[in-house]
Amino acid sequence: xxxxxxxxxxxxxxxxxxxGWGCDGHQIVALIxxxxxxxxxxxxxxxxxxxxxxxxxxxHLCTERSDDPMVDSASYAxxxxxxxxxxxxxxxxxxxxxxxRSSLEPWCPPLGPSVDGKDKPGCVVNALDAQLAILxxxxxxxxxxxxxxxxxxxxxxxxxxxLHSVDNNDQGGNCITIQxxxxxxxxxxxxxxxxxxxxxxxxxxxxxxxxxxxxxxSRFASKYRALEAAPADDPASWAWEAQSVARAVTYGSxxxxxxxxxxxxxxxxxxxxxxxxxxxxxIGETYxxxxxxxxxxxxxxxxxxxxxxxxxVL
Numbered sequence: 001x002x003x004x005x006x007x008x009x010x011x012x013x014x015x016x017x018x019x020g021w022g023c024d025g026h027q028i029v030a031l032i033x034x035x036x037x038x039x040x041x042x043x044x045x046x047x048x049x050x051x052x053x054x055x056x057x058x059x060h061l062c063t064e065r066s067d068d069p070m071v072d073s074a075s076y077a078x079x080x081x082x083x084x085x086x087x088x089x090x091x092x093x094x095x096x097x098x099x100x101r102s103s104l105e106p107w108c109p110p111l112g113p114s115v116d117g118k119d120k121p122g123c124v125v126n127a128l129d130a131q132l133a134i135l136x137x138x139x140x141x142x143x144x145x146x147x148x149x150x151x152x153x154x155x156x157x158x159x160x161x162x163l164h165s166v167d168n169n170d171q172g173g174n175c176i177t178i179q180x181x182x183x184x185x186x187x188x189x190x191x192x193x194x195x196x197x198x199x200x201x202x203x204x205x206x207x208x209x210x211x212x213x214x215x216x217x218s219r220f221a222s223k224y225r226a227l228e229a230a231p232a233d234d235p236a237s238w239a240w241e242a243q244s245v246a247r248a249v250t251y252g253s254x255x256x257x258x259x260x261x262x263x264x265x266x267x268x269x270x271x272x273x274x275x276x277x278x279x280x281x282x283i284g285e286t287y288x289x290x291x292x293x294x295x296x297x298x299x300x301x302x303x304x305x306x307x308x309x310x311x312x313v314l
Contacts, residue, residue: 021161022195023062024202024209025299026074029157031213032303034070036224037310044314045070045149052146054079070153077154085114089127089151090158093167094243095263096251101240107167124164125235128155132233136313153306156235160302162246162294163190165239169261173250175269176258177277181284188273192283193250197295200288213303220300227304232312238305245294253290254281 021029037045049069058079066072081087093107108123111130122130134140134148158164163172170176173189180187180196187196202212217224231237251258256279261267267275 030071030074033306036307073150076150091164092123096168156306165242166246175272
């Protein structure tokens with residue numbers, strides 16, 4: 001009976017939605033990007049989004065709304081994820097054991113329509129490319145370009161969440177059972193990186209999101225200057241970069257360690273949750289100290305790249 005109760009609790013708190021960064025993270029990325037838009041592009045973003053609002057029937061997952069239309073749109077791709085059947089557009093499952101920056105083709109099928117009610121194929125890399133093509137095409141209807149802009153804001157964020165560019169036969173960390181910083185609630189590795197560490201930092205430093213964004217902009221100013229000289233649009237490289245962070249930090253800092261599993265699935269998610277539960281992994285101060293610098297650099301980098309990308313497109 002106790003084992004059954006444990007599995008029920010895990011299922012309740014570890015549902016595999018894989019929402020990259022959560023609301024706070026996506027809004028932080030959008031706020032950082034906004035700070036780096038040219039005045040002309042900033043106005044173009046506002047004009048496009050405000051003139052073509054989201055269908056009021058779409059349920060907004062983020063309870064904290066923003067007056068900035070780009071920031072408020074940051075969760076749009078999650079808001080329509082189920083009805084549009086675009087779950088695979090949020091991630092690319094590069095195996096944890098892969099280290100060569102080869103083609104993403106094995107893990108990123110071509111985009112296509114939903115068949116028999118299933119999710120549309122593709123991955124975050126080619127989904128971002130497709131939405132950028134729509135946004136660039138000023139002959140397309142304005143409403144389509146506005147939705148494409150919303151997708152671009154979200155997918156750039158997703159690409160920089162390390163667990164959206166890696167898989168260890170664990171659904172991007174969703175199947176790894178974790179306890180966070182003395183919390184009795186059962187969690188998983190993905191949700192820790194989506195939101196819990198960010199929330200922990202905001203609370204520990206007593207910062208609002210705008211103040212946190214200002215701190216990240218200042219701390220990583222030299223990174224922004226380096227990115228200005230790099231290609232503005234290179235999502236495949238960004239995915240490999242995030243996978244490297246996942247290997248080195250997200251998984252690499254876990255104690256006890258979680259083994260690198262073969263690419264072909266050997267465990268179902270419930271079985272892997274049970275195996276990792278037996279490891280009694282606790283995310284405490286030691287892990288947070290190692291993870292936070294990498295997580296914050298990924299947030300800042302996502303925001304910088306999004307701003308540079310929009311400056312080059314609009």
